[in-house]
Amino acid sequence: MHTHSFADQLQRLLLLRSALLAAQAAAVLIAQRHLSIPLPWHAMSVVLIALGLVSIAVWLSMRRDRTVGPREFFVHLLTDVAGLSVLLYLSGGSANPFVSLYLVPLVIAAIALPSVYVWAMALVTASCYALLFRLYMPVPELHVAHNFGLHLLGMWINFVVSALIIAWLVARMAHAIRTRDAKIARQREEALRNERIVALGTLAAGAAHELGTPLSTMAVILGEIAHDHARDPDLKRDITTLRTQVEVCKHTITRMVAAAGQARAEGGGVQPIDEFMRETLERWRLIRPAVSVSEHLAGAAPAPSIVNEQTLRQAIINLLNNAADASPDHVELNCSWDRDRLNLEIRDRGPGLSREAAAHAGRLFFSTKPAGQGNGIGLILARATLERLGGRVELKPREGGGACTLLELPLSGLTPTAGA
Numbered sequence: 001m002h003t004h005s006f007a008d009q010l011q012r013l014l015l016l017r018s019a020l021l022a023a024q025a026a027a028v029l030i031a032q033r034h035l036s037i038p039l040p041w042h043a044m045s046v047v048l049i050a051l052g053l054v055s056i057a058v059w060l061s062m063r064r065d066r067t068v069g070p071r072e073f074f075v076h077l078l079t080d081v082a083g084l085s086v087l088l089y090l091s092g093g094s095a096n097p098f099v100s101l102y103l104v105p106l107v108i109a110a111i112a113l114p115s116v117y118v119w120a121m122a123l124v125t126a127s128c129y130a131l132l133f134r135l136y137m138p139v140p141e142l143h144v145a146h147n148f149g150l151h152l153l154g155m156w157i158n159f160v161v162s163a164l165i166i167a168w169l170v171a172r173m174a175h176a177i178r179t180r181d182a183k184i185a186r187q188r189e190e191a192l193r194n195e196r197i198v199a200l201g202t203l204a205a206g207a208a209h210e211l212g213t214p215l216s217t218m219a220v221i222l223g224e225i226a227h228d229h230a231r232d233p234d235l236k237r238d239i240t241t242l243r244t245q246v247e248v249c250k251h252t253i254t255r256m257v258a259a260a261g262q263a264r265a266e267g268g269g270v271q272p273i274d275e276f277m278r279e280t281l282e283r284w285r286l287i288r289p290a291v292s293v294s295e296h297l298a299g300a301a302p303a304p305s306i307v308n309e310q311t312l313r314q315a316i317i318n319l320l321n322n323a324a325d326a327s328p329d330h331v332e333l334n335c336s337w338d339r340d341r342l343n344l345e346i347r348d349r350g351p352g353l354s355r356e357a358a359a360h361a362g363r364l365f366f367s368t369k370p371a372g373q374g375n376g377i378g379l380i381l382a383r384a385t386l387e388r389l390g391g392r393v394e395l396k397p398r399e400g401g402g403a404c405t406l407l408e409l410p411l412s413g414l415t416p417t418a419g420a
Contacts, residue, residue: 006068009112012172013076014062016056018163020056020101021048023161024087027098040090040137047090051083074117077105078124085128092135094129102129102164107166211253219246240328241289248286272303273337273411280313281333284320291324291331299337306414315385318378319346319393319405326350326403337411342391344407352397389413 028044058076062068081102088096102125107297110120226239270280277297285293323331327348334345386393389407398404 006070006073006112007062008176010058010068010073010076011062012169013073013108014059016104016169017055017080018052020165021052024048044087047083047086051079060370068115070113074109074113074121077109077121078158080163080249081121081124081128085132089136092138093132095136097157098160098161099132103162104165104169107204108169111170146239178324190330211249212254214255215246219243219250222246244286244289248283270305270307273306273342274299276306276308276313277316277335280316283313284317287317288321288324291328293320293331293333295333295335296380297335299335300339303337304339304409304411305413309389309414312386312389312409312414315382316344316407318382319344319407322378323348323403323405340411342407342409342411344409345406345409346405347398347402349398349400349402352402353395 025045025048028039028041028048036047084101087093088099093099106118107123109118113121113215222239222243226236226243229239230236269302281293281295320331320333323346327350330349332345332347334347336343379395383393386409389409390413391407393408394406396404396406
């Protein structure tokens, strides 16, 4: 368990100690005032006050955000055991019905500490319990037969208090452990995803280098074919489309091999967000000319300026491609913005996806496409880009069939100052 986890557990221990001190003070007061049990309440009050002062001092020290290790946490548990032992010594020793409160620090140690501390706590509590058989200040009322019913009532109250404390502790600490494990799992998944993205980047760089020559050859040959068949309008139109696609590929490769610093602000810097979105749509139309798109762009005027972030542009294109793959005829794009945030909604009428598939989409090469038609890389890259910029992407089923992709992105990381 990490040191910050022990700090959280220590704070819970201090809260529990405060509650127990209040309950013990109330028990001493009730025994003295209402049950007429002769207890050395002066000495017991000193013990309770001392434990309270220790708790206050530790609480104040925790405000300095210092680290807490297992040894310090164990020392605080020993402090609670020592205080309980003194209180039991002053109130009948092992005959006191609250003697089983020794189980509470043992349970806490078993949940929060390594095994060596757990066995040490078991030895300490068992030894203290054994010593109380011989070392204690007798309270006659606890041993008189006609007060045996009162003793049984005290044992029942002790059981209820112990059960509530243990249940609360186990629930809170188990929740903390589950939260920590979930965080570790997310970090492990992100590390694996980033590792694969780096591998994809390496492969992409090699592919870009290898594809440059074939694309140049294709461009030359298409130019010659267009010259030789200039009088065939149908063939000329098809060749023009092919040459456009080749130029798009060459431009994409050029951007891929650009330096990282140049890729962030290609072409000089900043532009209004509405222009950024229109340019992104125009570039996507060159890639998917057969897919029609209904677009609606609206937001604050004048539109805020953002850094011409090429990775964001590519992420949006990847999301549009996913929608076009699912709905080859038509997709819908709704884009809105204000001074602080960009919201994008891409809707298609494809086969749709279940809520379980929507929850897993974009993680570890998950894809709902048939084998050989996609592996979810585009969505992974889009999600990674948006998370790096502080945003998020979510997929959900669309009413009436199809899917809806939601993109939310704060503009704080894309302002000209942040870009610089």
